[in-house]
Amino acid sequence: MSTIIKDTQKMIEEVLDAYPEKAKKERARHLAANDPTGQCSACKVKANTKSRPGVMTVRGCAYAGAKGVVWGPVKDQITVSHGPVGCGQYSWWARRNYYNGITGVDTFGTMHITTDFQEKDIVYGGDKGLDAALHELKELFPLAKGIGILSECPVGLIGDDIEAVSKRVEKEFKIPIVPVRCEGFRGVSQSLGHHIANDTIRDYVLGKGTLEKSTPYDVALIGDYNIGGDAWASRKMLEEMGLRVIAQWTGDASVNELGIATKAKLNLIHCYRSMNYICRHMEEEYGIPWVEFNFFGPTKIYASIRKIASHFDDKIKENAERVIEKYKPVMDAVIEQYKPKLEGKKVMLYVGGLRPRHTVGAYEDLGMEIIASGYEFGHNDDYNRTYPVMKEGAVIMDDATLYELEEFTRRMKPDMVGAGIKEKYSYHKMGVPFRQMHSWDYSGPYHGFDGFPVFARDMDMTVNNPSWNLIRRKR
């Protein structure tokens, strides 16, 4: 074992000392010094297990994964937050899944629609009210292409049968009514919510859409939630390559697109964590191959474009080269502009989904170094994809706590941190430049050739803003 790994391990042990014995033992399994070669067995973290009570996990719940991530962005279906008022309120209009349409008329993405459970619903059950609610929604929103019922905690605890209600109402309305059992207490994080949502797409809408014609170049863009317009930037590139994107999941998605993805020749998956399930299903049931790709930063984009093109004929391969040739000068100019200001800066990441590994290349394109990275809700397969892209001795964190993040920051002194809104302002107080890497801090897109200049600009303004220097520290 190298010294650099040993040093990191020592630091991790020191940080863990503050925990009570049981929690310490458990947390130790989730923090490691990185070994890119994969030879050091102590350098692997345990993942996707229950958070310890009381340690201040950053994680959310299954509802957040199903409503906030997978189903919420589907624009022309109504997403009902079924249960008390809070869950829908806190996740309302918050994830920046951009879409085109007239909200409240033919699209419903930025609305908060809830059955607003009261005590009587807990006592007598909410099924009757749900049935009536669905009818009221149909009256008010006749253009809705479907209704999703996203269960909150009490629904599962009181034993409501939302599946029966859905089945009955679906027959009557003749549009998909999708019961999603994503009660927040299920599973250990958002991740189970993604899986449950994938399963309901499979069971209620997959294979049911209409597509008039097919071409050999039909692809589905999977696991891009169009945050700040990410999927649109990605789509533009794929179309320039000569591919036909028949479905976009689920950023700016329509119910129809969820239906017709089975007609794709190839599934392109960006956020592996939240949508690998449905890709595997389409591979098994429909024989559609899938390929993971990475549209953050030119290095990864070039490689991904070529990787995607390799699944098609020479025409597409040639197009791919042409596209790279077209955009390379633009990308080089961006790097020329920002790299001198960002070279050597150290970055700590703590995010979810694909970002803890997928953004590494984009930072490296700008000369920045990732010294720590971690996932809120990753699984082993995410970490196995992460170890090789991280430097030796970097910290790998799974389900990190506020305490750990603060301690690692104090000891490793990153020049910037990329994490979420709950972390953002404690970093501002610490005077550590910070960028939200879930919502792009209300910026974006960050995907694709149109996204990289925005990414570079944002990282520069984060690290190099002069107001950080005004903070007067106590000596």
Next chain:
Amino acid sequence: MKTIRTKDHNELFQEQEYLEQFENKREFEAPWPKEKVKEVAEWTKTVEYQEKNFSRKNIKINPAKACQPLGAIFCSSGFDGTMPFVQGAQGCVAYFRSHLNRHFKEPLAAISTSMTEDAAVFGGLNNMLEGLENAYTLYHPKMLAVCTTCMAEVIGDDLNAYIRTAREKDLIPKDLPVPFAHTPSFVGSYVNGYDNMMKGILSSITAGKKGEPNGKINVIMGFDTYTGDYHEIKRLLSMMGVDFTLLSDAGAIFDSPNTGEYKLYPGGTPLEDAMDSINAAATVALQQYSTFKTMDYIQKEWSQKALALSPIGVKNTDSFFEQLSKLTGKPIPQEIEDERGRAVDAMVDSHPYVHGKRFALVGDPDQLLGLVSFLMEMGGIPVHIVCSMGDKKFEEEMQDLLDSSPFGSEAKVYSGKDMWHLRSLMFTDPVDILIGNSYAKFLWRDTGTPLVRIGFPLFDRHHLHRYPIIGYQGVINLVTMIVNTILDEMDRKTMNTTSFDVIR
């Protein structure tokens, strides 16, 4: 070197190639014909649609309320060294924290016991025990204030017994204050959660502390998310020479100075002061609807005078100071009288732009009562008043207020209604100005009615919560926000006409 001008989402997606992309994508969307969409869009603006909209009973669409534990966390975080501790599922706490982070643009620590399926079956005792031990050891709080999510409420966790067990097992010190409150999300809203937690904390930490009267006044702000109000009340009471204890000083937590150091507990009501609150001469709450149970408890159990006085607008502020003066025997100082004069002067100066303007308002009960009172003082006409968390009592109280002024005769109060109801109202009976939180911006988009952002949450404009809306200074801020929104709109509408004046 010349900087490359970067186009982000604001500009990028208005470019021709993206507009074409969006149009072409429709091929896969099986969209409704554009005429059909237009037709339905127009239909949603009609009286017929409004009737359908108002006949629904089982679904809320864009309601302006959130659940109890949010208020509980907000309340407990305002006590020094206190860690909000939530028994229940963990996603809730992630949501409460992010919601408050987004409004204040400040950090907030809060603990979850991360209950999952096994807790649903066996109860949450183990989660509570491990949670208390971990939270205490790792974050060293002076107090852990426990509230609940709906999960813990549905399965019926016995908080009192669980906390006792934690002490018996020495997982937390015997003398660590661990007050608790049941805060079911399916009852009331965050104003009730605030109330329940405040009562929980006060009843727990003052137990056995009854002693010599300390001559102080307790002040409870209620679910007030304006940090400026906390600074303002301290300034005003100090000016008056009133010795007071601010119970839950959220202003200290959500407006801490940047010193390059993250403090988990940046201040708040000292626990000794909170413990001594039982010996105060009286308690004054600046909100009524978020303090009912607490004030009732204080009156009955502490035998204190308990007054709810909301100083929003001139008359309300007058009454606040008069009552306070009576209560404390301290005269209202000239400086405050001067501030009153300035506030009224501002109103007089700006009145031509507000007089006769019709308003729609959506928000929390106490703020709505204050704002409506203020608007009528300036000749504004409240028309639609929507309170998603309102009840019968609120409706009556608001109606009494409206009846007290000729400017109130057009108004209708909608308790328990939501912003989708308000959308219908604003189409069938348009108003000049809308007052509401950031989410109300969809009403601005749909109806073109300018929005004055007052309330909670305020996500899409920065620092508004730093400006007090209470007291006479608050009046000046309200006048400024409202009149300038009206003037901005006037400029926008007249920019290509002769009415585009430079002096207003």
